[in-house]
Amino acid sequence: MRTLFVLLAAVAGILMPGAAAAQAKLVVWHSYRGGEKSAFEKVVGAFNARPDTKIKVDALAVPFDAFADKISAAVPRGKGPDIFIYAQDRMGGWVEAGNTVEPIDFYVDDALKGRFIPTTVEALTYRGNLYGLPLDYKVIALIHNRKLLKTPPRTTGELVKVAQGLTNRPAGKFGLAWSYGDFYYVASLLNGFGGGVFDKATRPTMNAPENVKALDLLVKWEKAGFMPAEPSSALITSLFNEGKAAMVFSGPWFLGEVASDIDYGVAPLPTIDEAGGQPMRPWMTVEGVFVSAQSQHKDAAFEFAKYVTGAEAGKVMALEGRQSPAAKAVYDDPKVQADPVLSAFRKQVEVAVPMPNVAEMTMMWSPATTALNKVNAGNSPREAMDVAQKALQKDVDALRKKK
Amino acid sequence: MSPAGPPASRVRFGIGLLFGLLVALAGGWALLLGARTQLEDDWTTRRAIVAVNALGSLVGQATDDAGVRKLVSAWQGTHPPGTRVRVIRGTTLEASTDPADTGAKAAPRRLAREEKPLYDQAQRLRAGVDSNREGGAPKAEIEVERQGGARQVAAPLEADGKVTGMVRLLVPAEPSTGGRSPVQAVLLLVFALVLYAVAAWLLPPRTALLATVSTALFCLAAAFFVGGELRALGLAERDGQRALASTVAAEVGRARALTGASAIDGGAWDTDLARKPHGLVTGAGAIDREKGEAQAQRVRRGALRSLLTLAALGLLALVVVGFGGAHRVGRALVTNRQAYAYIAPAIMGTTLLVFFPFLYGIALSFTDSNIYNTNLPLTELWVGLRNYATILGDFSFLRRAADGHWVFNYLNFYWTFLFTVIWTITNVVWGVSFGLLLALVLNTKGLALRPIYRVLLILPWAMPNYITALIWKGMFHRQFGVVNQVLAIFGFEPLSWFDTPFTSYLTALATNGWLSFPFMMVVSLGALQSIPADLYEAARVDGASRWQQFRAITLPSLKPALVPAVILSVVWTFNMFNIIYLVTAGEPGGSTEILITQAYKYAFQRYQYGYAAAYATIIFGILLVYGTIQNRVTRATEAL
Structure with a gap:
């Protein structure tokens, strides 16, 4: 009897510490599909195969539509993953709601921060605290049909001239097709003029004179007639694929929809003559790797975040997943350098502006879209933006109000 | 008794x-x-807060790091033995009187990896101070943890109006004063x-x-x-x-x-x-x-x-x-x-x-709950009837613009309510009349291929309505939508359907009309087939015209089936979220929003949960009143 006891204790002694320290099993949620998914899974596989790690990671693809709501619902209750990958726009809301994303400032030294394109780090910083490591970014750039247009325009002056030359309205041909009814795209003009939707203290600045000037330019372009009316994304895709649109302002998601027989090129957005030669500054969305505030293995989770945002993983994601990694070193790789699409987006991101990550962003879309629709329907930008400013100010105040 | x-x-x-x-x-x-x-x-907590504030203000005045350490150890000397002080700046433990922080771990040193919560706490307090300066629901600048009778309190350190770090203080437990005997x-x-x-x-x-x-x-x-x-x-x-x-x-x-x-x-x-x-x-x-x-x-x-x-x-x-x-x-x-x-x-x-959710929603409607203060209990956010007063007390739905035009304020409750009523009435009227007409046609004796027609006409109802909604939205596209192309054939100018409230409303009406007539048709058809044929025969013998037969026989016989269908249909249409949300999305400028979509936008776009709850409660109130009245009317019809 006694020997049995000793034996049991010995076995327990061998097993228990092993069970505690040997393996941290992590779950990561992402919303990738297709090529992005297989590239990401390859990276995860490489991480799991590292001989020196005791961390095992399981990647789980969650449909994009439900992703953010699932995170908001599951993570604070401890039911979520250890790590999740999502764009920065919901981050502010998660931080304010609490118990969702773990601040990782403490783990991150300057060397690690220096690994990334600086604006991508800025995108994941909220109230002075870093909440995620940037994995990749998405910006819009100028995509052109090389059969119709060999060299893309560098300035808006050139753009207007080229676009007008390529437009033939009766034949349904347009020089430029882009979602100028979508505020996300139009923001590239607003930011180019030095405007924006919020100031540093998250006070709305919808009717700033810079924004109005930018919209004035948009109106001028519309009157010039080289853009199709009511441009939905489906319409833009079909125009471009039928060779009826020479240029498109869009992001990497658009390239997946381009027909195989179209020979396209990607170039940075033009500089704005009307804004003294400043570049168009598109909004950048950054996908961050977030550590769940409820994870039992935060250290291990951060290890993984560091790995997937590194140069090695980045190369796989770039070349096989066709993404634009945030790690700078990826772009020194000769294969990546030789890729015209990746290097064009890399050039574009230099002048991109991180899309604000404050919770107030969701309130901005509705008044901004309304204002943009009014402008597109021929109303004065000044008045439209004044109305938007008032509406947004009211909503922001309602949240800031003290009882 | x-x-x-x-x-x-x-x-x-x-x-x-x-x-x-x-x-x-x-x-x-x-x-x-x-x-x-x-x-x-x-x-106990308040006394601990006094202590940590006192300590914080003293440490904040210290001129250099050595000064901080001297002050902290002196402070420890004047306090009871269980007291523990830690001063944290960035990732550095500046000073400590904790016995664990001696020898190799003596301050000053970098915080160890497992001490991350301390760093995060300091960051949290700093963010709290920053956001309180901007206004809004107050955030915690002092954090208190209960450890039995002892208190672990943390407060920010400030110098020149900027937060530079944090002090953490453990105040030991004091003997309890004892309870009261029962x-x-x-x-x-x-x-x-x-x-x-x-x-x-x-x-x-x-x-x-x-x-x-x-x-x-x-x-x-x-x-x-x-x-x-x-x-x-x-x-x-x-x-x-x-x-x-x-x-x-x-x-x-x-x-x-x-x-x-x-x-x-x-x-x-x-x-x-x-x-x-x-x-x-x-x-x-x-x-x-x-x-x-x-x-x-x-x-x-x-x-x-x-x-x-x-x-x-x-x-x-x-x-x-x-x-x-x-x-x-x-x-x-x-x-x-x-x-x-x-x-x-x-x-x-x-x-x-x-x-429970219902009562919680009603309770929420009396608060100022929003995304920034969901951590506070509802009692602290209580604003009484303010939300209701703001919603119902704002009559400025019409105003005169600078150029003399009348301008509607589409975000006003009464505009949305008016629109919802118009939307409901027109939809139900359309659904009933068109459904009835089709039912009459289908009920014709000897109609060839009737089952095929019937299946075809029920199809719109059988399709998931969001798919239908998206198809209709596409049909109203300005340049490529089929509606404008048909208009162009007849020589009309293409219309921007979603640019004016009226045309935008027409698109939603068309979509919902397409979706709602099959239900009414099925209900009427069933009722029509149960009318005994000899009634019509007798009427014909008496020399009644077709119209007289319809007025005197068909309509009264349909009533018992149609009235409940209309009641249901009113409630459905009143809360027809999908069609409005997907087809018009409230465009232009929120003019074609109905009450339920507006409430949704207040909750999930503007994050004003309390306000949205009040909105939803008002919708419930309206439907309750409608239901009560309708009930009475129905009972009256039953009595006839």
Whole structure:
């Protein structure tokens, strides 16, 4: 009897510490599909195969539509993953709601921060605290049909001239097709003029004179007639694929929809003559790797975040997943350098502006879209933006109000 | 009066008195126990906050890092032995009096990896200070953790208006003052029961008399209990205030000794978690008598309110049991126990899934809840009827613009309500008339291929409505939509459908019209087929025209089937979220928003949860009124 006891204790002694320290099993949620998914899974596989790690990671693809709501619902209750990958726009809301994303400032030294394109780090910083490591970014750039247009325009002056030359309205041909009814795209003009939707203290600045000037330019372009009316994304895709649109302002998601027989090129957005030669500054969305505030293995989770945002993983994601990694070193790789699409987006991101990550962003879309629709329907930008400013100010105040 | 005989009511009032007193006294006792523990807890926390604020202000004044360490060890010397101080700046542990931080781990050093929570806490406090400067719901600038009787408190360090770090202070536990014995309450209970027994034995067994006696005894016992307990609670409150004041005075004295400064405002150290001074204690550490009294009053009044509620409940128990109500309920439960057992799961389910969320939503509508303050309890966000007043009291739905045009304010409740009513009426009228017409056509005798037509006409209803909605939205595209292309064939200019409220409304109406007629058609067709053919024959023999037959036979026979269908259809259309959200999305400018989509936007785009809850409650109210009226009308139609 006694020997049995000793034996049991010995076995327990061998097993228990092993069970505690040997393996941290992590779950990561992402919303990738297709090529992005297989590239990401390859990276995860490489991480799991590292001989020196005791961390095992399981990647789980969650449909994009439900992703953010699932995170908001599951993570604070401890039911979520250890790590999740999502764009920065919901981050502010998660931080304010609490118990969702773990601040990782403490783990991150300057060397690690220096690994990334600086604006991508800025995108994941909220109230002075870093909440995620940037994995990749998405910006819009100028995509052109090389059969119709060999060299893309560098300035808006050139753009207007080229676009007008390529437009033939009766034949349904347009020089430029882009979602100028979508505020996300139009923001590239607003930011180019030095405007924006919020100031540093998250006070709305919808009717700033810079924004109005930018919209004035948009109106001028519309009157010039080289853009199709009511441009939905489906319409833009079909125009471009039928060779009826020479240029498109869009992001990497658009390239997946381009027909195989179209020979396209990607170039940075033009500089704005009307804004003294400043570049168009598109909004950048950054996908961050977030550590769940409820994870039992935060250290291990951060290890993984560091790995997937590194140069090695980045190369796989770039070349096989066709993404634009945030790690700078990826772009020194000769294969990546030789890729015209990746290097064009890399050039574009230099002048991109991180899309604000404050919770107030969701309130901005509705008044901004309304204002943009009014402008597109021929109303004065000044008045439209004044109305938007008032509406947004009211909503922001309602949240800031003290009882 | 009572169904049972008088002797039974003697016992009943006795049991009623027992139950009533148990509710009032035992419940009150438990409540006060909680309140007193809470009170003591709060005072301990407040004293700890005074200490951490004092420490923070001293450390903040220190000129260099060595100064900080000297000050911290001196501060430790003036405080009780269990006190622990840690000063954190960025990722550095600047100073510490924790025995764990000695030897290799002595300050100053970088924080170890497992000490990340300390760093995060400092960052959180800094973010709290920053966002409180911007306004809005107050965020915590001081964090308190309870460790038994001890308190671990953390406060930000400030220099030149910027947060530079954090102090963490462990205040050791102090002996508890001890609770109050329940002897008094038990004695009151026994005493009241004995008195009742004597009275019931002596008095004639009349229900009214027994009720009076037991009620009087109940009130007496409750009054004694409440009076005694409130006085005790007031004393506890005063002790707490005194202890706080002496803590402030002691900290002021120590600070003077440590810094040599004479003008120190200790009153400013007594703050809430957002570091706003309570103003209860003066600079030197004395209680502001008026405020102290007011606060004691507040505590007593709060307790009184709860105790009176409990007493009222107790009295209710007394009356219900005494007059035999409990007896009858109990008998009903026993007789029909099978029925109650069957519906018990359903009752529990509806309580959890329907009534609780419903009541929570209504409670939410009286608060100022939004994304920034969901961490606060609803009672602290209470704004009363403000949301309702803002929604219903804003009549500015029409105003004159600078150029003399009339402009609607589409975000106004009354505009949205008006639009919802128009939307509902036009949809139902269209659905009923077109559905009925098609039903009449399909009901034609000898119609070839009728089953095929019927299936085709029901199809729109069978398709998921969001798919239909998206298809229709595409058909109204300005340049490539089929509607504009048809218009172009006839030589009309293409229309931007979503640019004006009226055309935008037409798109939604068309979509919903397409979706709603099949239901009405199916209902009418069924009713039409049940009309006996000989009615029409008789009418024809009498020489009635087709129109007369329709008016006198078809319509009245359809009524019993159509009225419920219309009622349902009104409610559905009133809350037809999908079509509006997907087809017009409220464009232009929120003019084609209906109430339910507007409420959604307030909750999930503007994050004003309380306001959205009030909106939803108003929608419920409108439908409730509609339902009541409709019910009456229907009953009237049934009577015909």
